[in-house]
Amino acid sequence: DIQMTQSPSSLSASVGDRVTITCRASQRISTYLNWYQQKPGRAPNLLIYTASGLQNGVPSRFSGSGSGTDFTLTISSLQPEDSATYYCQQSYSTPWTFGQGTKVDVK
């Protein structure tokens, strides 16, 4: 199975800060990498698909990049509503696997 490792596990940043979350796959997965945002008590929300595709309706301050084994999710200007946990997920091969999550706190 492909293991997905996110870093950091948590971070705290201020409104307007640029935030970067990284995700590393245990083997090459091309660009079969998605990012989700989850707020407490809610289902996950798709942000980024195939590494860099911005899902309709997602603010443009969110962006994704990477290929192979290393990927990043960037929030260009952190907003209060971005307080959430973020997960990467590979869909290169089954079983699909998620990273352990990164909890983002907005100061």
Place this chain on the structure above:
Amino acid sequence: DVQLVESGGVVVQPGGSLRLSCVVSGFTFDDYAMHWVRQAPGKGLEWVSFISWDGGSTSYADSVKGRFTIFRDNSKNSLYLQMNSLRAEDTALYYCAKGPYSTATELRDWGQGTPVTVSS
């Protein structure tokens, strides 16, 4: 609007069985592959299972292989997860989910989840 509504989650004893359902509306069900994803209390997301549009192809996480079975009834717009030999570690909120198109590799549409508790 696309809707996915899970049900069937209850408290069950270790070793017991349970069947979860996901009834969908707002899209042509038999055009889409479907997935189950779970989340243990306070933990991260875990992909559980996949089924192709026609039920001809399925896949499972190692943690549930041989114990869980995914199936669907396209005439009823329904997805199911038969869960046998349940363990405490199967305690989680179970979501059904789908992508934006039939062979999508991302999960765009999610239900609200149904909670399963395995406890004596």
